[in-house]
Amino acid sequence: MMLKRVFAKPEKHKLYIRQLFLELDSLGVNSVWIVIIISIFIGGIMTIQFSYSMSNPIYPTTLIGLGTRDTLILEFSSTMMALILAGKIGSNITSEIGTMRVTEQIDSLEIMGVNSASYLILPKIIAVVFIFPFLFIVSVFFGLLGGLVTGPVTGVITADQFIEGIQWLFVPYYVTFSIIKTFFFGFLVASVPAYFGYHVQGGALDVGKASTQAVVNTNILILLFDLILTQLLLT
C-alpha cells in the first residue's frame, strides 16, 4: 500500500528533482568517506589473512590478490557494505521521517494536499538505488588499494605479486552480478527504514525503537536477498 503511494505521480516534478539532489548529497555523497575508510582497512586485513591462510609454499602468491579481489567484489563491497550502510543510511531515514511523523510535519503535508509518502520517500529510494553501484565501485577500488598498500608494508606480499593476483582469472560477470545486487540492496536500504519511519506512533523514544527495528529488518532482508540472488544469478 505504501509503495503504491510512493510511486504515484508526483505533484510537481521540479520539487521532487530538487529533493532528489538533496538526498543524493545527504545519503550518497556523505557516505563516500565511511565506505573509503572501511574498504581500505578491510582490503588490507583480507590481504594479511589470505597470506596466512596460504602460507604453504604450494599455493601461488597470486592467490592472495585473487582472493582479496573476489571477496571484495562478490561479498564485501556489495553485501557487507550494504549491511553497514543500512545502519548509517537506514537509521538516518527512519529517524528523519519518524521525527517528521511525531512532530506532525507529515500531517501538515497531507493537509496541504501533498502525497507525503511520495514526496518524502521516492527521492530517497531513487537516490540510494542510484548511488549504491557507485559506492560499490568505490569500495572495490579502495579495498584493493588497501591490500596493495598493506601487503608490501607488512611484508606478506610484494606490490607486483598483488597486482598480478588481482588480474589473474578475473571474471567480469562477478562485477555485473554484484552491481545487480546493489540495486536490490539500495532499494531495501531506503524503503524498509522509510516504512518504519513513516508508520511511527508516539514520541522520540518510539522513533529510536523504530530506527533499531528498521536496521535489523533491513539487514535480515539484505541477507535473504543475497542468498536468493546468489542462487539465481551465480549457480
Place this chain on the structure above:
Amino acid sequence: MIVVKNVNKSFDGEPILKDISTTFEAGITNLIIGRSGSGKTVLVKSILGLYEIDSGEIWYNDRNLVDMHHRDRKIMRQEIGMVFQGGALFDSLSVAANVRFPLDMFTNMSLKEKMKRVDFCLDHVNIEPNAYRLSPSEISGGMQKRVAIARAISLNPKYLFCDEPNSGLDPETSTVIDQLIQSLTKEFNMTTIINTHDMNSVIEIGESVLFISRGEVAWQGTNKEILNSGNQKLNDFIFANKLYAQMKKAEEEAKK
C-alpha cells in the same frame, strides 16, 4: 462556511463522536472546546478528512467531503490552512522556505511573485525580514506559531484550522496569537476553526464556541454567554480554572 450534520465516529466499536451537528460560519473565529479526550481533536480531524466518519455529512460550502473522490479532496485541501499544536514547520527549510513551500508545490508563480507573497504573509504575522533565513529551531515558540500561521495563509485559504495554537506559549504571546488569528479571519473572510482548551482564548476571541463533552455537543454559544450559560458540564469545565470561578463570584456579588 462548514456545516457538520449528524456526524458519528467510533474507534474499535467505541463511539467517540455521537451525532454531532453544528455550523462554523465564515469571517468569525469558531472555537471547539472540551476536556482532554472529549473528542474535539477527532472532530477536527474528521472535518479535515483525516479520519473517515462512520455516518453523517461534512459540507464545505456546497461540497460534501464524505462523497468526494480522493483526488477532489486533495484539490480541496489546497483551500485549507492548518496551524498545528507544535507549529509543524519543516526542520530542513528556512522560515521563508517554509512559507514558500505551498506556493512552490501548488502554484506556477514566478520566484519574484512567490517572494512577494512570502513577504506579505510574514509581514502580516509580524515576522521581521532578518528572520527569513533562520531555521525553525533558531526561533522562539511564539515565532514558530506565527510562521506556521503565515504558511497556513500563503495559498489564501478559505478555511483555517488551528489545533491548540497557544499550547506552550506564555499568556502575553498567546493573546498576540489569538488576536492575529482573529484579525486574519476577518481580513480574509476565512472559516476559522480553533481547537483549544485555553479559557483565555475563549473569552478573548470566542465569537462562536462549541463545547464538546464525551463526544456530544453539550453547549453552543458565544464568549459573551459562556460565563452565564447555566450548563453544569460547561461550568465544571470553565470554573475548574480558579480565576474564572473568582470572576464569576465577583460578577454575582456586583449584581447583588
